[in-house]
Amino acid sequence: MSESAVTNILVAGIGGQGVMTAADIIASTALAMGLDVKKTEVAGMAQRGGVVTSHVRFGEKVLSPSIPPGEAEILLAFEPAEALRWSSHLQPDAMAMVNTFAQEPPVVSIGLFDYPENPMADMARLPLSLYHYDAGHAAIELGDRRLVNSIMLGAIADHLPFPAEALLESLLQRFARKGEKLLQLNQQAFELGQSAFS
């Protein structure tokens, strides 16, 4: 098997944003497509506002669960500074989908460290195809912060080696038992992501 047969997706954000859930949905879609899949989870301290990443790798056969630095092909970043933090993990010409809704940690808020002045401008200087959108505010407008997750999934839906519908279906499966309203909201968020990030 050749290395390029494996798709490497890096999902990054901070604790409580639903990074793991998004990664899980991508991974389970790949599984449903009959592929071999590995997905890392960094749990434990993650719930307390720390950096969270998940590596999703799928293809005919996946070996190491970690994406080597410089080999991620898609970055799905839930926060702009996190996008910048992880950009060196990408291969040149990789695709980066970034939620521009910034979240300052306390160490920045109290003035110990600075938040990058314009993380998207910094990223634009890198050899990447960069797409960005304020999914945070969009989710709040849709009525629930947690919809960021579905917007971001929509963002990469048309860039995976399987149909967008398959990803949407895995997403909606999670809400199947939670009522029609949530189902619709998530579909709406997903479709918003699909169009807003293109």
Next chain:
Amino acid sequence: MNAVNPVTATQRQFISGNEAVAQAARDAGCRVAAAYPGTPSTEILEYVANYSDLYAEWSINEKVSLEVAIGASMSGSRALCAMKHVGLNVASDALMTQTLIGAVGGLVIVVADDVGLSSSQNEQDSRYWGRFAHLPVLEPSDAQEAYQLTRTAFDISEQFEVPVIVRLTTRICHVKGVVVAEPAVQHEVSGFQKDPTRFVMVPGNARHRIPKMLARDGILKDFAEQSELNRIDPGSDPRMGIVTSGAAYYHVKEAFPNAPVFKLGFSHPAPIERIRAFADSVETLVVVEEVEPLLETELKAAGIALKGKDLLPRIGELTPAVLRPELSSLIGIELKSASLIPTAEVFPRPPTMCVACPHLGIYYCLAHLRNTIISGDIGCYTLGAGHPWNALDTCISMGASLSMAVGLDKGRAPGDEKKNVIAVIGDSTFLHMGMQGMLDITYNNANVTVLLLDNRAVGMTGGQNAPSSGLNLRGEETCQVDFRKLCEALGVKPERITELNPYELPTLFKALRSETKVEGPSVIITNQPCVLTERYSQLPPLKVDLDKCTGCSNCLDVGCPAILVERRETVIKPNGREKELSFVKIDTAACTGCDLCTDTCAPDAIVPAINTNAINAVEVK
């Protein structure tokens, strides 16, 4: 005897190594499973608890969990206990003697090493315990193998009457992969058969068990030489052959797809002769092991030439990114630079306490007390060592806050008489290993003020139940520890025990000031739940009235992540000095209205955030 149970269908599942271990235990007919939570192993028992057909418990600590499993094994049941690496240190007293007795029902000890230190106080290599306690060690490389090897571990345990260690690492526990399960079996329980010469380890009996244990070592060694759990992946390029195990196996395969690989599933005792033959078939032999050079040392002692930790790091994961630069030169490959995109300098995002955490008020007070030595422990409250509190002076092992406080008190330097020794410990940690230290404080009349932070849960590992919750692993009601009575029973004078609400800052300050002043042991117990648990109930959020905010930044010292700086200003005070002001805002979507910060705000700028619901409520009145 194993009877095949036709119920379980085979299918591709996408599960983590932890879940795979749980499922394997169930499918192997395991009847008793016990653990104390600890990253990265915690989820194993949480998954086991989903199977109603076996007994599963949160134990009080790891030693207890191992002893529960040992008891079950002695009654002929298959039993499993799971723990993080440091847990086996706690359980080791039982382990080192149980090895003489061996196992009756399959006895499997799952131990998860935090290679890479994602959430632990050290990084130790549990494979040592296999050597120290003369036990076989199995090392799965992914979730599928975690499933298979856990099942095999039960068989090996019974075949050789030996407890078996299944060694996981964070990359196995927390990586999801495709797992295909095998048909479940039921295990017949033989029942407890009295056998004092084997089960009663007094010197006269133990002496006779030692030769048996040593003979078992030899038998296990022969087994390792034969076992299919150890195998060779032939490779097209014999210039470098690699011996490896665990998570490192797939890293090796990824980094050097053409290298011949000797993969150890049954890694101790090692199949030295097979490795010797493998070494002869390659130009250079390299041992890739996480993390200590254990196998390396054994192979060298057997006269096998190799490379190992002379090239590779002794800490952290051996990922392809680590292996490639270190080993490529051995096969004459020139590395293209791994990453073309430069690393950006971005601020750190350290973990911090949750919005409205009941520990926040404690640390606000501790940060404002002078002349203290704060003996810390392990739990969410360890974060009190960080910003903005910087109010924790030690952290070593669970329960150490109390016993170390005795030493910090008795070992004071002359001139340090005025320093107050304060020990901070959580409910679960107190019950795990803190009670002994508490008794040591009272028994030896140490001058220590104990802060027992009872949030009714094991917060650090995700809010699991504990005896302080009054709920067991499955969430069923059970006895709830009464800490006041417990401390009294441990010798603390009733008038030196204060129970209080940690959100009431003035009460807290007062209690701390008065209790540190009196000589001798005293205990302050907090009584509000961890916000991540169902016990916690949220109140309407607050906001900052910017017209009233003076920018004094007092409320920021609380350390609640919902309080953010809106704007900074530098002003010149009447005395000519510069002063930095921080005007704040509250993230109302995150604030749970705990009210803690209002006590820190002199101008009463922190007020209810009146939302539409609240307005409606007023109108209805």
